Amino acid sequence: DQQVKQNSPSLSVQEGRISILNCDYTNSMFDYFLWYKKYPAEGPTFLISISSIKDKNEDGRFTVFLNKSAKHLSLHIVPSQPGDSAVYFCAAFISGTYKYIFGTGTRLKVLA
Amino acid sequence: ETGVTQTPRHLVMGMTNKKSLKCEQHLGHNAMYWYKQSAKKPLELMFVYNFKEQTENNSVPSRFSPECPNSSHLFLHLHTLQPEDSALYLCASSQAEGPIEETQYFGPGTRLLVL
Numbered sequence: 001d002q003q004v005k006q007n008s009p010s011l012s013v014q015e016g017r018i019s020i021l022n023c024d025y026t027n028s029m030f031d032y033f034l035w036y037k038k039y040p041a042e043g044p045t046f047l048i049s050i051s052s053i054k055d056k057n058e059d060g061r062f063t064v065f066l067n068k069s070a071k072h073l074s075l076h077i078v079p080s081q082p083g084d085s086a087v088y089f090c091a092a093f094i095s096g097t098y099k100y101i102f103g104t105g106t107r108l109k110v111l112a
Numbered sequence: 113e114t115g116v117t118q119t120p121r122h123l124v125m126g127m128t129n130k131k132s133l134k135c136e137q138h139l140g141h142n143a144m145y146w147y148k149q150s151a152k153k154p155l156e157l158m159f160v161y162n163f164k165e166q167t168e169n170n171s172v173p174s175r176f177s178p179e180c181p182n183s184s185h186l187f188l189h190l191h192t193l194q195p196e197d198s199a200l201y202l203c204a205s206s207q208a209e210g211p212i213e214e215t216q217y218f219g220p221g222t223r224l225l226v227l
Contacts, residue, residue, distance in 0.1 A: 105154075
């Protein structure tokens with residue numbers, strides 16, 4: 001049973017527009033969530049995180065929103081740039097367990 | 113060298129071979145992890161070492177054997193692997209303070225092909 005799900009395997013967005021990547025989870029015990037970006041032939045790179053005590057965290061062009069009641073988080077990228085084209089993974093964990101649970105990833109393509 | 117490094121980057125091995133993957137972190141972290149990424153599957157956590165002690169073994173077959181000689185180095189020893197073990201193997205590290213772990217930083221991975 002997959003505890004963290006990214007239901008869209010791919011997304012295409014025009015340069016300059018907003019990219020919205022979604023992630024759903026089933027375990028209400030998760031208290032920390034992260035987004036990673038992965039380019040081909042590289043390991044995942046940390047992008048942004050959010051604690052379960054918040055509902056929004058912003059870092060430059062990247063904003064993560066958390067809706068605990070819906071068990072849903074999303075990553076907004078504004079404005080999208082061609083260099084943002086990559087696979088984006090969401091991850092969740094329970095503090096103290098050292099166990100990240102990852103989604104399957106969404107491939108974002110930003111068109112110039 | 114900075115961050116998390118992994119060697120080799122690519123490895124092809126037969127089912128009877130023995131090989132080792134190496135990971136080194138230069139971030140001063142005290143927790144290290146092995147993950148497996150197969151096509152169209154989420155990253156799967158294999159092993160966790162916290163302060164050099166193994167704290168997690170996610171039901172990984174014994175043909176995978178981890179070793180953590182110090183907080184900067186992590187090995188994954190491989191023997192008698194199966195073709196379905198072909199995958200990208202990622203190492204990560206984090207700074208674990210008390211019960212709260214922090215963000216994990218990943219290496220570039222080793223692409224393994226078992227023939």
